Amino acid sequence: xxxxxxxxxxxxxxxxxxxxxxxxxxxxxxxxxxxxxxxxxxxxxxxxxxxxxxxxxxxxxxxxxxxxxxxxxxxxxxxxxxxxxxxxxxxxxxxxxxxxxxxxxxxxxxxxxxxxxxxxxxxxxxxxxxxxxxxxxxxxxxxxxxxxxxxxxxxxxxxxxxxxxxxxxxxxxxxxxxxxxxxxxxxxxxxxxxxxxxxxxxxxxxxxxxxxxxxxxxxxxxxxxxxxxxxxxxxxxxxxxxxxxxxxxxxxxxxxxxxxxxxxxxxxxxxxxxxxxxxxxxxxxxxxxxxxxxxxxxxxxxxxxxxxxxxxxxxxxxxxxxxxxxxxxxxxxxxxxxxxxxxxxxxxxxx
Amino acid sequence: xxxxxxxxxxxxxxxxxxxxxxxxxxxxxxxxxxxxxxxxxxxxxxxxxxxxxxxxxxxxxxxxxxxxxxxxxxxxxxxxxxxxxxxxxxxxxxxxxxxxxxxxxxxxxxxxxxxxxxxxxxxxxxxxxxxxxxxxxxxxxxxxxxxxxxxxxxxxxxxxxxxxxxxxxxxxxxxxxxxxxxxxxxxxxxxxxxxxxxxxxxxxxxxxxxxxxxxxxxxxxxxxxxxxxxxxxxxxxxxxxxxxxxxxxxxxxxxxxxxxxxxxxxxxxxxxxxxxxxxxxxxxxxxxxxxxxxxxxxxxxxxxxxxxxxxxxxxxxxxxxxxxxxxxxxxxxxxxxxxxxxxxxxxxxxxxxxxxxxxxxxxxxxxxxxxxxxxxxxxxxxxxxxxxxxxxxxxxxxxxxxxxxxxxxxxxxxxxxxxxxxxxxxxxxxxxxxxxxxxxxxxxxxxxxxxxxxxxxxxxxxxxxxxxxxxxxxxxxxxxxxxxxxxxxxxxx
Numbered sequence: 001x002x003x004x005x006x007x008x009x010x011x012x013x014x015x016x017x018x019x020x021x022x023x024x025x026x027x028x029x030x031x032x033x034x035x036x037x038x039x040x041x042x043x044x045x046x047x048x049x050x051x052x053x054x055x056x057x058x059x060x061x062x063x064x065x066x067x068x069x070x071x072x073x074x075x076x077x078x079x080x081x082x083x084x085x086x087x088x089x090x091x092x093x094x095x096x097x098x099x100x101x102x103x104x105x106x107x108x109x110x111x112x113x114x115x116x117x118x119x120x121x122x123x124x125x126x127x128x129x130x131x132x133x134x135x136x137x138x139x140x141x142x143x144x145x146x147x148x149x150x151x152x153x154x155x156x157x158x159x160x161x162x163x164x165x166x167x168x169x170x171x172x173x174x175x176x177x178x179x180x181x182x183x184x185x186x187x188x189x190x191x192x193x194x195x196x197x198x199x200x201x202x203x204x205x206x207x208x209x210x211x212x213x214x215x216x217x218x219x220x221x222x223x224x225x226x227x228x229x230x231x232x233x234x235x236x237x238x239x240x241x242x243x244x245x246x247x248x249x250x251x252x253x254x255x256x257x258x259x260x261x262x263x264x265x266x267x268x269x270x271x272x273x274x275x276x277x278x279x280x281x282x283x284x285x286x287x288x289x290x291x292x293x294x295x296x297x298x299x300x301x302x303x304x305x306x307x308x309x310x311x312x313x314x315x316x317x318x319x320x321x322x323x324x325x326x327x328x329x330x331x332x333x334x335x336x337x338x339x340x341x342x343x344x345x346x347x348x349x350x351x
Numbered sequence: 352x353x354x355x356x357x358x359x360x361x362x363x364x365x366x367x368x369x370x371x372x373x374x375x376x377x378x379x380x381x382x383x384x385x386x387x388x389x390x391x392x393x394x395x396x397x398x399x400x401x402x403x404x405x406x407x408x409x410x411x412x413x414x415x416x417x418x419x420x421x422x423x424x425x426x427x428x429x430x431x432x433x434x435x436x437x438x439x440x441x442x443x444x445x446x447x448x449x450x451x452x453x454x455x456x457x458x459x460x461x462x463x464x465x466x467x468x469x470x471x472x473x474x475x476x477x478x479x480x481x482x483x484x485x486x487x488x489x490x491x492x493x494x495x496x497x498x499x500x501x502x503x504x505x506x507x508x509x510x511x512x513x514x515x516x517x518x519x520x521x522x523x524x525x526x527x528x529x530x531x532x533x534x535x536x537x538x539x540x541x542x543x544x545x546x547x548x549x550x551x552x553x554x555x556x557x558x559x560x561x562x563x564x565x566x567x568x569x570x571x572x573x574x575x576x577x578x579x580x581x582x583x584x585x586x587x588x589x590x591x592x593x594x595x596x597x598x599x600x601x602x603x604x605x606x607x608x609x610x611x612x613x614x615x616x617x618x619x620x621x622x623x624x625x626x627x628x629x630x631x632x633x634x635x636x637x638x639x640x641x642x643x644x645x646x647x648x649x650x651x652x653x654x655x656x657x658x659x660x661x662x663x664x665x666x667x668x669x670x671x672x673x674x675x676x677x678x679x680x681x682x683x684x685x686x687x688x689x690x691x692x693x694x695x696x697x698x699x700x701x702x703x704x705x706x707x708x709x710x711x712x713x714x715x716x717x718x719x720x721x722x723x724x725x726x727x728x729x730x731x732x733x734x735x736x737x738x739x740x741x742x743x744x745x746x747x748x749x750x751x752x753x754x755x756x757x758x759x760x761x762x763x764x765x766x767x768x769x770x771x772x773x774x775x776x777x778x779x780x781x782x783x784x785x786x787x788x789x790x791x792x793x794x795x796x797x798x799x800x801x802x803x804x805x806x807x808x809x810x811x812x813x814x815x816x817x818x819x820x821x822x823x824x825x826x827x828x829x830x831x832x833x834x835x836x837x838x839x840x841x842x843x844x
Contacts, residue, residue, distance in 0.1 A: 129722035130573040131676030152573030216570035223567050228667035
């Protein structure tokens with residue numbers, strides 16, 4: 001049996017190993033080892049089992065206080081977290097910054113201290129500035145669960161993506177499976193978190209988009225090309241959409257935002273669609289049993305053709321459903337870490 | 352330890368900051384005189400504020416005195432600091448900045464004009480001088496005037512009146528001189544007045560929204576990139592405009608401050624070779640820190656590079672020990688790669704860079720305890736510059752006498768190249784010269800000190816070196832014959 005130590009120090013995508021959750025926060029997947037990701041996947045399996053019951057509510061987090069603090073507009077992520085928390089019987093407080101003291105200029109630090117004084121134990125946070133959850137974690141005595149920060153990280157999305165891929169791949173094994181992520185990689189926290197999780201899973205990861213929206217990613221790929229990072233494999237970066245999609249097992253589209261034209265990064269949405277849209281013809285380059293994914297919200301007709309989005313290959317609604325289960329698993333693990341290893345967890349640096 | 356001896360004892364009866372140093376003797380210390388390039392065992396005596404004697408010891412008398420203990424050097428000259436007064440006194444004042452400077456071994460500082468209001472007319476300079484006088488500190492406070500009125504990048508400031516009032520030169524620092532056209536006018540007009548234009552070289556269009564140096568670290572951390580071209584393009588513009596302006600005004604002078612990239616330094620190197628009257632400085636933080644610190648690494652720049660000159664990978668090396676996105680590391684220009692830091696050092700060693708300047712930029716907690724991308728740019732660095740340079744010396748990367756020269760004769764020579772300052776006190780040579788007013792710093796290389804919020808005299812606690820030990824505790828700083836700083840424990844043995 002693989003030990004935690006050997007799996008963490010080099011092996012990629014190997015078999016499950018006994019491991020306990022040791023993180024006080026979940027902000028980025030860079031510090032989460034493959035055995036820990038497997039623990040999250042197994043815990044998600046259990047949560048899926050709960051969701052399959054007629055009454056999918058358990059008392060696991062009864063009386064625990066979960067606060068969602070969203071500095072950016074979001075429907076699916078916030079509702080997904082709040083549904084997950086309620087399924088575990090947690091008390092949920094939802095803070096929308098548009099109607100809070102934030103509009104009066106209150107700083108993030110003061111807001112977090114206030115929410116803590118009001119009883120928040122687990123803070124689910126979305127913010128437009130990369131790294132903001134670390135600032136919150138620095139002043140918060142509870143747990144911070146990142147719901148997306150700037151261009152940096154969206155760990156629960158990457159974990160639900162991984163879970164969904166495993167559901168649809170034989171044996172649930174990503175090793176050697178080709179995953180193509182297509183779109184605005186530069187500005188994507190989803191892509192960044194997927195780099196950490198999928199290179200840990202041993203996938204053959206390809207990032208694809210117009211060169212202006214891949215900026216800097218080639219340097220990252222080059223740095224990892226030699227297998228330099230313990231526990232993570234290499235990945236590919238290309239603007240060749242056909243090379244990225246050919247024989248892929250998983251095809252994922254990312255949202256293209258209109259601001260990118262104003263920033264001079266793209267000539268037009270029409271030109272993007274002509275060259276990079278995930279349409280039926282392009283997706284046919286992938287394996288016949290390939291799945292199509294998208295983290296949402298979609299611009300149908302831009303980065304993905306409507307018929308592809310609703311085709312039999314599409315698992316986009318599965319992603320949404322799995323999102324609740326993954327978030328239940330993470331809330332459960334973080335809360336458990338609080339109970340089981342309170343002192344040790346509090347000694348951990350907010351990384 | 353050969354501690355300073357003589358007229359200094361702590362306590363109520365002891366001399367206070369600002370008092371003329373009546374008598375101070377130091378036996379068996381390591382003297383560094385960057386004017387002559389000489390260093391070695393020696394003794395000094397200060398009487399009534401004058402450096403009465405400098406004796407170089409030889410033979411048995413010199414036995415046991417090494418360059419690893421107490422060192423005496425001329426007082427340091429900072430070409431680039433922000434003391435925030437008037438307008439931002441909650442971040443720093445002339446008084447607290449002067450105290451911080453003296454704690455760092457500095458006896459002369461040149462302040463940037465990005466105050467509120469900007470130093471764009473002579474009355475503002477008078478206010479700064481008055482604040483320096485009432486501070487009681489003997490640290491010499493010089494100031495640059497703004498290039499443009501209100502630093503708005505439109506019209507020239509009251510340049511002539513500012514020159515008459517005694518500014519050191521002109522800068523819109525905090526921002527670049529906005530347009531090439533304005534730069535050309537500024538160089539020609541300032542040249543007529545015998546003074547330089549000091550530019551913060553940044554192509555603001557290329558760097559709009561930037562959060563960190565564009566590269567591997569920024570890519571992984573999802574930070575908007577500040578590209579190398581943002582600096583190189585601006586330096587190329589300034590050099591081209593300078594070459595042009597010299598046709599109209601041969602006394603035009605350009606100083607580029609806090610140059611941070613290998614590419615821009617190479618442009619300066621070539622311009623100097625071609626004979627253009629350009630000088631430049633580099634900062635301690637760009638010499639010693641790199642962008643991987645933002646990810647949580649805490650190794651010096653020279654430890655983060657392989658023998659081929661390529662930066663190492665902090666994720667691969669498992670050196671991420673500190674919380675990421677520490678806003679003390681947000682600075683403009685941003686911390687670069689280890690290769691750029693090595694280029695800054697190489698530029699100092701080959702003379703491309705003339706001096707080390709701190710760009711001391713204190714900020715309040717309110718402006719720094721925010722999201723990384725919203726934090727104010729700047730590092731509080733005037734008290735840690737010596738320690739950072741001594742770390743380079745300890746690592747064998749920089750000879751001690753060269754380290755001292757970058758803080759003393761280097762800046763003095765830059766100022767001496769500005770026509771209106773020839774013969775002015777600001778451009779004095781900065782050696783250990785007998786019979787001149789005592790202007791010196793005494794520090795102990797064997798005594799490390801911990802950087803803490805409490806240990807910094809600056810109001811700005813925004814130092815990424817907080818929590819770290821630095822070599823070279825400053826024991827005593829004498830500015831123009833008067834006590835500027837004395838270590839609380841000095842002489843207490």
